[in-house]
Amino acid sequence: MLRDALAIMDLDEAQAASAQELVEELRDRHTSPEDEDFLRSAQAESLSLPAHLTEGLRELRYDDVPPAALVRGFPVDDSAIGPTPSHWRHREPGRTAAQDFWLGLLASLLGDPFCWSTLQDGRLYNDIHPIKGNELHQTGHGSTSVLEFHTEDAFHEYRCDYILLLSLRNHDRVPTTVGASRALRLSGEDRDVLFQRRFVIRPDTEHRRHMTEAEIASYERPVAVLFGDRDDPGVRVDPPYMEALPGDPEAAAALGRLCEQLQAGLVDVALEPGDVLVIDNQRCVHGRKPFRARLDGTDRWLRKLTVTRDLRKSAGQRGHPRSRVLRG
Numbered sequence: 001m002l003r004d005a006l007a008i009m010d011l012d013e014a015q016a017a018s019a020q021e022l023v024e025e026l027r028d029r030h031t032s033p034e035d036e037d038f039l040r041s042a043q044a045e046s047l048s049l050p051a052h053l054t055e056g057l058r059e060l061r062y063d064d065v066p067p068a069a070l071v072r073g074f075p076v077d078d079s080a081i082g083p084t085p086s087h088w089r090h091r092e093p094g095r096t097a098a099q100d101f102w103l104g105l106l107a108s109l110l111g112d113p114f115c116w117s118t119l120q121d122g123r124l125y126n127d128i129h130p131i132k133g134n135e136l137h138q139t140g141h142g143s144t145s146v147l148e149f150h151t152e153d154a155f156h157e158y159r160c161d162y163i164l165l166l167s168l169r170n171h172d173r174v175p176t177t178v179g180a181s182r183a184l185r186l187s188g189e190d191r192d193v194l195f196q197r198r199f200v201i202r203p204d205t206e207h208r209r210h211m212t213e214a215e216i217a218s219y220e221r222p223v224a225v226l227f228g229d230r231d232d233p234g235v236r237v238d239p240p241y242m243e244a245l246p247g248d249p250e251a252a253a254a255l256g257r258l259c260e261q262l263q264a265g266l267v268d269v270a271l272e273p274g275d276v277l278v279i280d281n282q283r284c285v286h287g288r289k290p291f292r293a294r295l296d297g298t299d300r301w302l303r304k305l306t307v308t309r310d311l312r313k314s315a316g317q318r319g320h321p322r323s324r325v326l327r328g
C-alpha cells in the first residue's frame, strides 16, 4: 500500500500559498536556484515551512518513518513552465525556477545538493523526460522499456543519500516505482554473501558517454551489495549494469534472490504536478513503468536533485570547495 511505503505530507491551500510566497521572495533575492548563497541559506529559510513537513523530513533523515516520502501541494502552472523539452539541452532557462527553489528548500532539510560533471553538463537540477531515440535506454530519458529498479548512481562511492523528484507534468500518470530494503527477507547465507565484495557495478550509459576508458575500467573493482546494519541493511544495486564476479555462482544466485524480492516489493507512485518524491537512496530502490512517449511537448517531465549528507567526503573529486559538481 502507498501509505505503508511512503510518508505522505500534504500542503493545504494556505500552506501552499505561503510556500509559494517564500519561493517568490527567494527568487527576488537570488539570481537562480543554483546560487551558492541560496543553497547555503536554504536550511535556515526552510525552517519557516509547515512543521509537519520539516519534522517529517527530519524523521526520514533519522530513519523513524518509511525511507521515502511524498510531499504534495506545491503549485505548478502548466503553461508557465512551457513545453516539455525535446532534449535537456534545449530547455528554456528559468521556466522552472519556482519549482527548483522549492526542491532546493526541501533538499536542505536532508543535506547538501550536488551533481555530476558526467550528467547534463554538470547542471545541479536535472531534467527527466523522454528523448526521441532513447526509448529503450535504461536512463531517465527512456520510455517504452521499463526503467529497472536501481540505486541512483550505484557504481559510485559518493552516490547520493537522497534523490528528490519533482513532477512538473505527468498527463498519462506514468508510475514511478519505489521499493525499500527493509522489506527484504533474506537467508543468513545470502545476507553473508551480499555483504561481501563479490559484485561489480558499472557506470550507466549517461555517465559512460563522458568518461575515458581508464575511468570506466576503474569501476571494475568488486563491491558489496548490502552494507550497514546486518538486520536492516542499506542496499546498492543496479541490475542492468552489474553482475557477480566471474566464476562466483553463489554470489550470482544470492543477487538473483535479492533482485526478485526487491522487484516484488515495488510500489507504483503516479506523481501529480507539484508532487515531490523523496527517496532515501541507501534504503530504497526506484524505477519507472514503461509508457509511450508523446514527443509533442506534453510528455512526463520531472526535475531531479540529488543530495548528500556529507559534501566534504567528495572534496577530492570536486574542482574547489564551493563547487558542487563531482567528477564521475
Ligand SMILES: [Fe+2]
Pocket: 150, 151, 152, 286
Ligand atoms: Fe534513477
